[in-house]
Amino acid sequence: MDVLDDPCSSRGDNTVEIGTNWIHGTSKENPVFRLACDYQLLDKESMSEENQAIDVGVNSSMMEVENLYRALGSLSRQRLNVMINTLLKLECCVSGTHTMDDVGLGAFGMYKTLPGLDCTFPGDYEGLIDHMMKELPKDIVLYNKPVKCIHWNYTKSEPKTTGTRFPVMIECVNGETFAADHVIVTTPLV
Structure with missing residues (x-):
């Protein structure tokens, strides 16, 4: 029995996805769908106007x-x-x-169902992440930096940055700090 310790693990030519792999609502209203179309990650049927026009009507209230x-x-x-x-x-x-x-x-009832049939990525969801990462400047995303604390509305008082206000300051376990305008926090669901 294989135990997957990675949310997206490759097994030969196949990828076993444990996390998200669906696009719900394949319409222009859905930013994930728009990105997948821009990167040509979906099959023609998923991107067709006919599929985008179907209203599945699951909204409840x-x-x-x-x-x-x-x-x-x-x-x-x-x-x-x-x-x-x-x-x-x-x-x-x-x-x-x-x-x-x-x-x-x-x-209750706040979930908005977008028009369009749901679809999966023919390859895998990681393809979307790979394309998005290619558009970011090199070395802007840091890995293996365990975070000790996130300081909001932070003012740093050091000679180099005296009185400078940062919306966010990330303090890592190893003592490193990073000033940021925005932070994306991701946590495993397992």
Whole structure:
């Protein structure tokens, strides 16, 4: 049995992706889809106008459930329960959970479904990251720098930078510090 310790590990000619590999909503409204099209990472069918125009209509809201309840008033109690359980299962899928007990009602119905059929990258999602990284200046992304603390609205008082305000200061475990305008924090889900 293989144990993958890398979220995207190569096995021969294939890549086993454990993380994200879907594009939900293949339309111009979706920035990930636009980037994938710009980099020519998708097959022609995924980029077709026909696929982009399909509205999968999974948006859910309390109003829709209430309207459905009123429309189904004449159905038997059993059929109504089946319909509601189906809607709850659909909402579990949309919310990425096994049970609605794990979903707060504050955000219920806020998921926006974009038009277009979902698709996967024919190669792998890493192709998108590789293309994006090629557009960044060399050596701008640092690896293997464990972060001790992120300081927000930081003012550094050293001779070289006296009184300079940085939106963010990254302090690494080894004592190095990096001033930044923005920080992207990624954490493993496992």
